[in-house]
Each structure stands twice: as C-alpha cells, then as structure tokens.
Amino acid sequence: MTTKNQEANIFTSSLDFLVNWGRKNSLWPFPYGTACCAIEFMSSETARYDLSRIGSEYVRFTPRQSDVLLVAGTITYKQAPILKRIYEQMAEPRWVIAMGACASSGGFYDCYCTVPGIDHIIPVDIFIGGCPPRPESFFDAMFELQNKVADESYMKQRAERLREQVEALQEKSKACVASAQDYAKNTSENLSNTVRSKVSKALNTISLKKGS
C-alpha cells in the first residue's frame, strides 16, 4: 500500500536510459592541447560560454578520471605514441573529439612530421572543423556526443565485452593445449633418445668385456 506522496516519487525506466543519462551529463574532458585550438577550448570554460551547463566543467589532467579525450592542436609523430598511451589509459567507455583542422586532418602542415589526422592513431567519435573552431563549434560537438552516448546500450556493450573475453580465453586455452602437447612430444622424444643411447652404451661395454 503506497501513500499519495510515495506514488509521486516513483518512476520506471530502463537501465540503459538511466546509465546513459548519467554518462551524457557528466562527460569529463581530458584536454590534450598542443596549439592554438586549446585556447578556444579554454574560452569554452569561461563564464561567457559556461561548460558547466552540460556537466563537463571538470577538466581532468589524468586519463584515469576522464572519459572524453579532447585533442586540440597539431599532433606530430613524436607525440603520437604519448597520445595513444593516454587513450589506452582511459577507462571504458571513452570518447574522442578531434578539435580543429590540425587534429582532424593535419591542417596546413603537409610535412613529414605531422600526423595527418589523429584517426590514424586512435578512433575518433567527433571531428570539429575550422581553424580555429569557435567555442560554439565545441559545444555543438559536445551536444552531438551527448546524443551518441544517449543511443548506446550498456547491456549490449557488456554482452559484447563478455563475448570478447570468452573468445580471448578460448584462444589462450587452445594455445596452452598446443604448447602442452609440444612439450609432451619433445619430452618423450628426449627420454627415448636418452634410453636408447644408454642401452647402446651398456651393450657396447658388455661386448667389450666379452672380447677381453
């Protein structure tokens, strides 16, 4: 039996909706800023644009506490392994935004040292064009990302992850069985070779003794 007050506080939802609602309204960016685009991102944080309106004001400088990798600026091949490591250190689910022409395509740096778009190194969810893109473009990208997060299925991702883990375990167990079989085969061959040489040595000794 519920009272009228209690009834007003009950709502039903799906787990997917609830998880996605929490995720999309608390996207914490890791700003990987290397050039002028990073300054545009900084102005998105100011009171004029106010990134906290969408729950993303907590800029984190550790990959372990962020879920949006924001690459703003030119990326050189020297920096590429560092960027990749930071991406890999972020816990899943994680998303990537390439902010500006340089991060998206190398921009006007058509040279041997510039990566022609960070999608050559890591997967990218949203590209922002422009040189530099205005804070409005960054907000547009964040809204786009929020829509993308809202459409994801937590249960489906979990099932997918479990399937990948089971497949990896099956592969590992297959490799273990194969290496155990190899080991058993080699050991039995070595053993039979040792026994054979010892027996032939003993026979030789016996025949020598008989001859003397």
Ligand code: SF4
């Ligand atoms: S896209 Fe333009 S503004 Fe952005 S980092 Fe490259 S040169 Fe600078």
